[in-house]
Amino acid sequence: MGAGTEPDGSSRSDEEWERFLRESVAGTADAPKEPSARARGVAKRLGAEPGPGPEGWRSYTPARPRRRTGWPVAGLLALLVLLVVALVPGRVVDLFAGDDSPPPAARPAEAAQRPTVDEPFRGSPAADWASGAGGITVPKAGAVGWMSAAEVERALASSRDFLIASGLEPGVLRGERPEKAIALINPHQKDVQDLLKTAFQTPGEKNDPLLLFSRFQPSRTRLVGDVVKTRGQLTYREGERGALQVTADVTFVYPVTRADAGGDGEIVRTIVRRELVLSWDNPDKVVTEPGTFSIVSYKYDMTNGGCGAPTGYFTPPFGTDRRAHGAGTEIDPYDRTTPVGRSESSGDECGKATRS
Template identity: 65%
Template structure:
């Protein structure tokens, strides 16, 4: 052995050679023995396992629930609204979605606030309703009876035009003749034409010839509208009627804020006259029914009103501005004029509801206005 090799041997004996096996300590041998005794593949005494990532199941579940809720709201908005108290679900003060079907219940309670000239719909569910014709929902048109889809669309549009002309025209509201509305009615329907002549010419019409059954009218010397807005909520539906006609049914509630005609003060009393009408119009096949283009025959019409007068018919709404008119009509029979979940009760003919003189046995007491 050379001197260089002998010197390297002595140095490695003291410092240790690179890569030489190292005897594990007693603690290391104990850990390794315990790992061998466990089931499965043993791990080295200086090895480690990568931590498993956590599954974020909470976020997945939340996202799935949110997606289902949005889907249900999109497909069944009215049903979901009905689950939470009538048809006024959603954030307070937010406009309501259009009414596409009959609601399940009455709107929820509103804060008990009196209407004012600046806010005539304050404290009323109508504050969240649409203005004028925008509150009357028109469904998509499909071919029905003798009409194709375009004909049904035209019939629906003209049916809404009749409601606008009869219940929203400012001149008609002031008591003038409803010329535009009459022009949309079949002139060959004798019983309806007789009703129109009698109702609009009489100063003391009978219940069955009361023009209020179809037209909204106030005496300009007795009441005036507050502002230019009338709130509405309702819808049109249609089906095939007799002899293949397209039968359109309108169910619409109108809310008219009015004040005494002679009171122009800042603290003038504001009363809301609430009118709900159900009108059925038949757009007949001219090959089977004598009619004129662009006109419909009336099948039926019914009225329910609050704060419109409970005494003998006058042909005009009579809001209860005086203290004598504010006596309850019938405490045993109370109704909610904003409840559109049930059809108008026509068992006793024309119905009139709300606070009034109580001289008409058909009047009930409104729970709110």
């Protein structure tokens, strides 16, 4: 039997001999002990070729174990990054921004709370307050001193009218003289009448119209919309000489912008909390006029309304002025549990509003 032939006389192909030789190297049980000359020649040729050569027939190379730590760790890290981006995207931007990169105009959460022309109270506790006179609570009337229950009811209504005319009347807010409110003040009360004579012409610390009235200078400031938010109440008791003494404690929130600002101008909320004590005196004991009251005391707290010497108007800070304005003691203008702190003799200190 010649080399390179099968027992039946057929010839082996070169590919079969190469496969045969690889099986022999791998130790196949039925490999011949001594390959033929042709086999030795093919083996010599294969040994001279570079590379591992084709894989042997019926041979088995165990697969290399795959490391599974890489994908789960990388996948977990990717999920964590996606979660951080979803929750705090602003912080991720900061991490990848260079030192020279400008800060974002506003964080998403802050932007969502920023007031707009359509929603000037957005982001403010006042958003849930009543509008205008609806936020001023008037108690049920009962007889007090020289007044019957019906007279007390009328006096309470007139006291509320004064708050409307002095703090909510659109013309007064635009700087006009508060004639309706002044008409309710006892014309025989000399100290208050002296204040009214000079306050609108030459305002000062003791003769400032803001002590009693809310006013903005129309050339500088305009209100946003026609809604002012309020919260407060009237209470009453018997005062001196049997008078009906009414105490008003009301907070007013005014959204304002620059007079020349467009629809996307900066909006600031000026917050004023007033406490007025009014005396409805017995005309038999005090010189007064029917339907008028005397002012026992007046004081107010104000934030975002301006600092410095009185001008007779609230001067809300905008832009860079706003940052300088908020450099003082922190004040929560919506905290109605503390006494009203600003009185007739208050200075020009400014506080920093913790909420607006």
